[in-house]
Amino acid sequence: MKLRKLALAASAAAAICSSLLVAPAALAQxxxxxxxxxxxxxxxxxxxxxxxxxxxxxxxxxxxxxxxxxxxxxxxxxxxxxxxxxxxxxxxxxxxxxxxxxxxxxxxxxxxxxxxxxxxxxxxxxxxxxxxxxxxxxxxxxxxxxxxxxxTYWVGAEVAIQHIAKKLGGVANLKGKKIALVYHDSPYGKEPIPVLQELGKLHGFEVQLLPVAHPGVEQKATWLQIRQQKPDFVLLWGWGVMNSTALREAQATGYPRDKMMGIWWAGAEPDVKDVAEGAKGYSALTLQHGAxxxxxxxxxxxxxxxxxxxxxxxxxxxxxxxxxxxxxxxxxxxxxxxxxxxxxxxxxxxxxxxxxxxxxxxxxxxxxxxxxxxxxxxxxxxxxCLDHMGSAWVRVHTWNGSKWEFTTPDWYQADEKLLRPMVMLASGKYAEEKKLKPRTPEECKL
Amino acid sequence: MLYRENGQFKTSYAADQQIFPIAQDRWAILGILVFAFIGIPLLGDEYLMRAILIPFLILSLAALGVNILVGFCGQITLGAGAFMAVGAYAAYNFHIRIEGLPLLVSILLGGITSALVGIVFGIPSLRVRGLYLAVATLAAQFFTDWVFLRIPWFTNNASSGSVSVSNLQIMGWEIITPFDKYMFCLVWLTVFALLAKNMTRSAIGRQWMAIRDMDVAAEVIGIRPLFAKLSAFAVSSFFVGTAGALWGFIHLSSWEPAAFSVDRSFQLLFMVIIGGLGSIMGSFFGAAFIVTLPIALNQFLPAIGGLFGVTISTAGVSHAELIIFGSLIIFFLIKEPHGIARLWSTGKEKLRLWPFPH
The missing domain is CATH 3.40.50.2300 (Response regulator)
Known part of the structure; x- marks a missing residue:
């Protein structure tokens, strides 16, 4: 009985208070x-x-x-x-x-x-x-x-390859190399695949796809594969706990961290803090932002x-x-x-x-x-109208064991010549599927 | 006083065997249906429909399916999410690969494919039971996760692995607005809930229940376990599969395998356990409890905190939501292990004896 009274009183009070609260909010809107x-x-x-x-x-x-x-x-x-x-x-x-x-x-x-x-x-x-x-x-x-x-992730993927090419001393040196993509198995992780495959065809390197299931704490099999096949570089499209796990596994398998590179979701303090020294040399892309x-x-x-x-x-x-x-x-x-x-x-x-x-x-x-x-x-x-992205500049930063540092002062710009046709093709396919009519230049001006 | 069937005499077998023999129940159900079909579209806003009612309707359908298998036939399954995924992806593939296939046919074909897959994964139930079967059905979950993530054919070679459908229509009726979607799901659920209810009252439903209660005894009196168990798997998977197709087509309209992860399987199992095993009504209670309670808590906790001048952080609300939700599950299971449906029927019993319940 007591409880019921209490509940009644509380709900009455709630009703009054909420009506009092709502009035000024509506005025201030x-x-x-x-x-x-x-x-x-x-x-x-x-x-x-x-x-x-x-x-x-x-x-x-x-x-x-x-x-x-x-x-x-x-x-x-x-x-x-x-x-x-x-x-x-x-x-x-x-x-x-x-x-x-x-x-x-x-x-x-x-x-x-x-x-x-x-x-x-x-x-x-x-x-x-x-x-x-x-x-x-x-x-x-x-x-x-x-x-x-x-x-976008395509810009990220393209710049990652540019950065690797620069490390190798030129795009020509990409030929015959093996680049592994360790990715979060979700639309997020799969986004870069088409660009990497396209670039692989263009420059003659091999792309290895190594998916990791959500949430990414189980990567033993993935890193065993890396140990066996020894890719020249590893791209990490991971997230949250998956990143620190990947770095620990890399440490355990002895894969050099300076040959690993992450997208911006895999390149912040929470990803590397716990591994600290173990992640030294690991670098990541930032889409303009950074510490x-x-x-x-x-x-x-x-x-x-x-x-x-x-x-x-x-x-x-x-x-x-x-x-x-x-x-x-x-x-x-x-x-x-x-x-x-x-x-x-x-x-x-x-x-x-x-x-x-x-x-x-x-x-x-x-x-x-x-x-x-x-x-x-x-x-x-x-x-x-045609470019909702606005900028394709990317920076690369590296973990020095205690904080992120921009290693290369120069910025990278993604190759629009390569990405633009892919964007047009994919968006055209979408428009066709959804029976959308793309806006004409005149409509864009409105 | 109000709820008493005195004076309602059954004069024919048909009257005696109807789904709701008590007039008050009939009227109540009719009232709910009228309200759902006419009242809610008039009163409800877009948020209510899109964020609460549509998920509730679809997951009720899935819970019905799980209840047929777990509640009526006694075969524990942890693979419900898998059959939802099979239904959704099969319907998607029929929809995009066969030009001009009507939407209803696509969804039904999705359900049928799911039923076939259900039969295959139901075969172990002939040898193992209980927890061991649960583990065997879990295999279905991991298998479908793998299939839809790894085999690009099933997702029409979408580079991101996410598939989407649009321009849904049935004979010129375009399903775009939340109202259309709500009505579509409601009609679908009404038809299939009626079907499920009648199935559980018929010979096949009695076979399932006999198997559930004691399979050796059931076999002795002439029920074929093979047929009973596999039919339960098929019917259950069909329901769950169509629910999956609706979830993908109507609710999300663009989805990835994560929408049907193992979490979804657990969620559906919890629904039928909390709602009431072996009860059609219970499936609805369970779905309502699991779908609406977290959202309601999430919305009301900050308001309640505000009354006392406390600002609860977003993370705090989210944690509190899980804590309260978890404790309520435990509370209900201790208070009434047979689920909310049993609470409901005890309530009705008491109401019949009112004002002198004993």
Whole structure:
């Protein structure tokens, strides 16, 4: 009886409080831009996901601390997906209509990107998949609502081979070499395969495919194969716990770590921290981001957000690799909104459709980047209707046993001549399958 | 008082043998159906349909299938996710490889393929039982995982291994909006739930239950274990397979083998155990419990925290969700080992004696 009374009282109190809470929120809605945030802070990949999420959310806070986007404040809400596709779809459905409608979504999962690619055009919400997602979505004429900004896995794969060629002293030396791809057995891990095979044909090296089942703690058989077949280089398309396991196995089999190279999901602190010295010499690609603890944006972050006790994560992780990745991803979204405001009215709240235009006409030159505190952190980005990627620059960094360092000061740019036809072919196939009509240049101008 | 069948006399065999012999039950079910077909489309929003109701309907269908095998025939299976995958990928291949094949036929063919695969993996049930059988069916799970990841033919040589379908339509009715999808799943589930209910009341269902209760005795009275067990595997896999096809085609519309991983098999098994083994109603209870509770917890925990001025972090909510969900499972299993369906029928018994239950 007592319990029942308590429950009744509690629910009555809840009803009153929620009605009180709802009223001011509805009033304040007018001038706020809503950013839904899909994250995975739990599950097998939480170590990586949390850092990304902290950087993302912190940047939104920083924008507010700097006065919003031309005065428009950002509000955001996190939704936990635990990297499950169905949960990601649920989060998307939950958040897309909230607070006057979602500005854009960053799915943070290749699986969820595939599932949402067809839903986004119906709901008119852009999907940013900065550095992941489906590579052929670079073609904005077909994938109107997808934005794989700052590169895709195809760009990563192409640059990885460029880097290896450079190490060998020229593309000609690739002939007859064996390059193994140890990959997470999911759409994410399979993305680079077509590019590697194409390049293999072109340069005459052999590609060995070695899949590792989710979550990747069982790799004994894979590394036994590597020991037997002795590939000249190993590319690691792994994730979370799979990366540190791979590095440990490499150590155990005696495979030289400086012949191993990872994609950006396999090149952050949580991946190598536990192996520390054992991973020394291992290098990874970064799609522009990287550990930049001394950059201006990080200093601003510490001054304006962390000094006030509003930081999301631990202070010492600010400026680490994946933190910067999250931060840059958030920046791209915010800049999309800013660009849209230039056309549709400064200081107004933008709809998803308007933000889509903003993202498609994004033009971040070095001056703008410098003024935002991104000097030295990244290079200019310019998107267009046909190019939703905006930049194909990649950097390589190497783990020195205690931190990531940029070994080669020079940047790599992926070979558009090679990738572009592949993008057009794959996106054309998609358009045909879905009976989509690609946008004409005239339609692009609208 | 309200729930009492006094005065409802059965005057024919048909009346005596109907699915819901008590008038109140009949009306309640009719009411639920009317609400599901008319009320929800009018009241429910897109989120409710797409994120909660469609998964609930499809997983109910899958749970029905698992319940036929585990609850009615007593053969424990850990391979339900595998049969979902077989259904989904078979339907996909029929759909894209045979030009102009109607959607309904594709999905049914997916179910039939799944039934055939189910029979093959059901053969060990003739020799082993209980936990050993569970392990044997687990093999099906790993086998299908391997097949759909490694053999590119099944995924139409998609470079990422992810397949997708679009432009679904049945005789000119294009299934695009959440409402269309919801209605499609609802009609499908209604037909197949009725089929399952009748099957369990008929001769074949009685054979399954005889095998479940004591297979030696069943064999002595003339039931062929081979036929009974393999038919249970076939029917169960058919249900689960069509559910898999619906999951891929209608719910996700683009999927990868991870959508039907071993987690899904466990999830389905938990559904029937928590919902109630050997009960059609229980399959729905179980599916509702497993599909909606985590989402509800995930949404209400931050709100409850907000009342007391506590901001729970996203990770905190997610952990709390798992903790509460796990404890509720244990609570239900201790309180009522026969599942929520049994709680329901005890409730009904009490209601009949109301206001003097004993």
């Amino acid at each position: 007018a001038k706020e831009q809503f950013f839904p945030v899909l994250v995975y802070r739990t599950g097998a990949y939480s170590a990586n996901g949390s850092q990304w999420a902290n950087g993302y959310v912190d940047y939104l806070k920083l924008v507010n601390a700097r006065g919003g986007i031309n005065g428009v404040k950002i509000i955001f809400e996190e939704c936990e997906t635990a990297y499950a596709t169905d949960r990601g779809v649920e989060c998307y459905e939950r958040l897309k209509g909230k607070n006057g409608g979602a500005t854009l979504f960053q799915t943070l999962s290749t699986g969820a990107t595939f599932a949402l690619t067809e839903k986004a055009p119906v709901d008119k919400i852009p999907l940013i998949t900065a550095g992941y997602g489906r590579s052929e979505s670079q073609n904005g004429a077909v994938f109107t609502w997808n934005f794989p900004l700052l590169g 930049e603890p001394n950059s201006k944006v990080v200093k601003d972050m510490l001054d304006l957000v962390y000094a006030k006790g509003q930081g999301t994560g631990p202070k010492d992780e600010v400026g680490q690799v994946l933190y910067m990745r999250g931060l840059i991803s958030a920046m791209l979204g915010v800049e999309g909104v800013r660009k849209a405001q230039e056309r549709y009215g400064k200081g107004k709240v933008m709809t998803g459709e308007q933000v889509r235009w903003g993202l498609e006409n994004l033009n971040l030159d070095q001056k703008m980047l410098d003024s935002m505190g991104f000097a030295g952190v990244m290079r200019p980005v310019q998107t267009s």
